[in-house]
Amino acid sequence: MLSHELPTRPWQIVSMDLFSHRQKDYLLLVDHYSDFWEIELLPDLSADTVIKRCKSQFARHGQPDKVITDNGPQFGSLFKRFSLEWEFDHVTSSPRHPKVKGKAESAVKIAKNLLHRAARDGADPWKAILHWRNTPTENMDSSPAQRLMSRRLKTSIPVTNRLLQPSVTLGVTEKLRHRRQLAKHFYDRSAKDLPELEIGESIRMKAMPGEASGRWRRGTCLQQVAPRSYLVDVEGTLYRRNRVDLRVAEPTSSAAFDTQPTHTPTPHTTHTSALEMQPTPSMPQTPGVVFRPALPGPVAPPALGQQHPPPTGTYTRSGRLSKPPQRLIL
Structure with missing residues (x-):
């Protein structure tokens, strides 16, 4: 501080x-x-x-x-x-x-x-x-x-x-x-000093309040006007910002500020998709049903006791089985 x-x-x-x-x-x-x-x-x-x-x-x-x-x-x-x-x-x-x-x-x-x-x-x-x-x-x-x-x-x-x-x-x-x-x-105890910015260094500035995109915009550090306060040029406009509102622009991770990261399927996901699309001749080819074969992996631990199918009936929102009252019929 x-x-x-x-x-x-x-x-x-x-x-x-x-x-x-x-x-x-x-x-x-x-x-x-x-x-x-x-x-x-x-x-x-x-x-x-x-x-x-x-x-x-x-x-x-x-x-x-x-x-x-x-x-x-x-x-x-x-x-x-x-x-x-x-x-x-x-x-x-x-x-x-x-x-x-x-x-x-x-x-x-x-x-x-x-x-x-x-x-x-x-x-x-x-x-x-x-x-x-x-x-x-x-x-x-x-x-x-x-x-x-x-x-x-x-x-x-x-x-x-x-x-x-x-x-x-x-x-x-x-x-x-x-x-x-x-x-x-x-x-x-819960804070640390941020490294000082160099003059001419590429930076990214935090989005202004009210901006829908919330994108950190790229700019250049021009001058340090006060301790932890810098004058930066962002898209042709001069701004004065505190160090907490500025980040060093990394070329390798610049896209992470502008767009959401795209999902890259893993080899495991690709293998599963290929198996889903190519059923073997021994598989029953039922329309609208996709057969997913079991993949090799860790064996699940055995159950502690014999598992019985849940009884049929009416359940409450908390998951408790609702039992009807037993009435005396004369």
Whole structure:
């Protein structure tokens, strides 16, 4: 498993994602150090609106060193210009491979769950978000608010004034490293690294979603744009794909990707067919009946007991013999 570098301070690495809930669009930003996330309601999905919401959050928490997003239209050339002006690295994930921004995907799942429950119960969603931010994270001994702001947030739950005083949370990076090492240990038990592709190597790309054929199309590897992410040329069109969606094109087995393997009769099958078509003179030639002589092979083991023909009668669907009741006839 390949992970992002460990952050050493809050708001150093930020992931972003867009999501919809009840016909409303939101922008979510999550901090990799504290797991603290912010959501912004979007009036539209234009790149200019997304950039304005990002500027508002960066003015509150500071400029990040790295921002991780997908390849949506909101994160194109305008967002690239924004990253140069605000001096942060913009890293995009491979299409159809959302694991690169798994932190944002996980935060979106939590945010949707809170919004759904608040709407179902008729409660204030912002209070639900406040309580989540103030809840300690498992195996971290601190809440997202404590790791980001170095203090607990005041809620409707009674608490002493001493607990609301600022206090820097120490050892966050080491605990994050331990969590990642544990996750990597269990993930690598059933996974392995794929070999890197060579520039100019013939490859096959996994079919796009919705393609009826499901055929792996042949192409050429042009460039490695990121770890495990490649730019390939498939039938004159450029694609960016993760290594799991690409395979090395083997000339000897190329037909296995395009068509189903044809059945080649074995010598045993051919011999049987010839015997079926050419009966001997001693065989009774009954129309519509094919005589199949016994072929040499392993002798079946003898039966343990004498086999009797099954009794005639009515059987249930489970195979049990149905016996009619014996009635008294006077």
